[in-house]
Amino acid sequence: MKILTGELRGRSILFRPNPHLRPTANKVRKAVMDMLQGRLEGAKVLDLFSGTGALGLEALSNGALCAIFVELDKFQARVIQENLVKLKLNQQAEVIVSDAFKAVEKISRDGEIFDIVFVDPPYEWGERLRCLECLASSGVVKKEGIVVLEVEISARLPKESGSLKQIKEKKYGDTRILIYKSSGMLYC
Numbered sequence: 001m002k003i004l005t006g007e008l009r010g011r012s013i014l015f016r017p018n019p020h021l022r023p024t025a026n027k028v029r030k031a032v033m034d035m036l037q038g039r040l041e042g043a044k045v046l047d048l049f050s051g052t053g054a055l056g057l058e059a060l061s062n063g064a065l066c067a068i069f070v071e072l073d074k075f076q077a078r079v080i081q082e083n084l085v086k087l088k089l090n091q092q093a094e095v096i097v098s099d100a101f102k103a104v105e106k107i108s109r110d111g112e113i114f115d116i117v118f119v120d121p122p123y124e125w126g127e128r129l130r131c132l133e134c135l136a137s138s139g140v141v142k143k144e145g146i147v148v149l150e151v152e153i154s155a156r157l158p159k160e161s162g163s164l165k166q167i168k169e170k171k172y173g174d175t176r177i178l179i180y181k182s183s184g185m186l187y188c
Helices: 028-037 054-061 076-086 102-109 128-138
Strands: 046-049 066-071 094-098 114-119 141-152 162-171 175-182
Touching: 028 054, 028 141, 028 162, 028 175, 046 054, 046 102, 054 066, 054 076, 054 114, 066 076, 066 102, 076 094, 102 128, 114 128, 128 141, 128 162
Parallel strands: 046 066, 046 114, 066 094, 114 141
Antiparallel strands: 141 175, 162 175
């Protein structure tokens, strides 16, 4: 597996096959980075359900200021950390071993806000809408910030969820990329 774009393009990423892991396809990763052109330089990035960490690593390769990777699987989190060290990105990144909801809650309490949030849960995971709602209400996505959600082609999600409004949808084989933009935190 390799970094496809940016300053680190062509550099290898450690990848250990795991039956519970579905890495983002190369063409999808490249397309996402192309869609985010002009937004990555200096961005703060949150990569939820990191898996291999490829999306966050691509963002760092494209000039993101920093990234937080959230991965529940301890083994995968360790591989992400190894890749950060190998690519000399460990000073710009943190790996949190946690459930996504708990991580967002903690990050919100800490007052962290992000320009770009990647959400790439397992396709069979049934709580994507709850995840969008959590991001919208937590305040972790800055105003005008972007949420990139990767789902299977048949997934049905609303065009709006709280402060998040879908602005783009692209299909790649059995994958859909949904791009949401934040209008800022909605207060009740």
